[in-house]
Amino acid sequence: MSGFKPVTHRYDDALSRVSWDAFERLMAxxxxxxxxxxxxxxxxGGFNRTDGGIDLLLRREQEVIVVQCKHWNCWQVPHNDVHQLIGVMHTAGAIGAxxxxxGEFTPxxxxxxxxxRHIRLIDGRAVRAMLGPVAEPEMPHATVDCMPDWAPVRPRRSARRRSHSPLVAAAAALITMAVTLTVLYQYYLNEIQRAQLEATRASMTQAATRLAQASRMPPTYPGFTAHKPTSTIQGHPAIVHDTPTSKTDIAEWERQNAASMRILEKTTPSLP
Structure with a gap:
């Protein structure tokens, strides 16, 4: 890490493998x-998003002490953290910090x-003497300050984000999957609606075509006989007779005419 000095002795025990929040609980x-x-x-200690430079607040009678915990095993805690805690101590109205x-502190x-004199520094050797044997964690955690040089300078917050990264990645994957399924489902609905619309248009076009054809055709229901067009002479109707063509037709035509004339003679009154 840029600006940080490595420890002269790196611990390899249960305390070095607990998580940073477990370290705070041990001290509490x-x-x-x-x-x-x-x-x-x-x-x-809970759902606080920021610690304001304080991890523990100790009270006993009129005594108030602020505590900052650094679960660092790879890098030494610099003097800046000490000066920051002094400022926090006065803000909190504490008598000590x-x-x-x-791990270790820088010189x-x-x-x-x-x-x-109101601030006390406790390094890795002293804290191990205070706590005594610590149970080995079920799932060892990497120390928060052991990170590559390109990592952000604030190790604790970076380590916290890294510890939650699998959950964040899983949530992001679920969100991406949900969005993808929603888009595919909407596309499927659009395709169905478009197919239905095209089928409706085709059906309406066929019906319109059949209706137009039916309007140009003469009726064909039983008992209906289409009339032949009436011939006209200078705009007036003209009676068209079928002219006989064979001898038999001519004889029958003459016979019918003679019968018609006889009927006319009988039915027509004599002129005076």
Missing amino acids: EHYRRLGYAVEHVGTG IIITS KAIESGFKF
């Missing part, structure tokens, strides 16, 4: 055994601790 339980009323105000690391941090 330790101070409860010492008679303090401990308020776990850091992000490892404790900064605890599972400048230790020097700053000597200058301010």
Whole structure:
């Protein structure tokens, strides 16, 4: 990490393998055994998104002490963290401050601790003596400060994001899948609607064609005889007789005419 110094001795034990929030809980339980009323105000104690530079708030009678925990095993805690805790101490109205690391402090941090008598620095050796044997975690965690040089300078927050990355990736995958399925389903519905619309248009076109054809054709129901067009002469109707063509037809035609004439003679009155 840029701007940080590596530890001179790196611990490899159960305390170095616990998670950063478990480290805070271990320290909170330790101070409860010492008679303090401990308020776990850091992000490892609940749903707090920020710790404001304080992980534990210790109270005993009129005594108020702020505590900052650093679960660092690879890098030394710099003097900047010490100065920041001094400012937080005055803001919280505390009479003292404790900064605890599972690893080491830089020489400048230790020097700053000597200058301010209200602040106490506890390194990895001292904290192991305070806690005694620590149970091995069921799932070992990488220390929050062991990260590549290109990682952000704020190790705790970066490590927290990294620890939750599988859940974030799973949630992102589910969201992507849901969006994809929604898009596919909408596309499927659009295709069905388009197919139905095309089928309706084709059916309407066929019906219109059949209706137009039916309007141009003469009726064909039983008992109906289509009339032949009437011939006209200068716009007036003309009676067209079928002219006989064979001898038999001519004889029959003459016979019918003679019969017609006889009927006319009988039915027509005599002129005076």
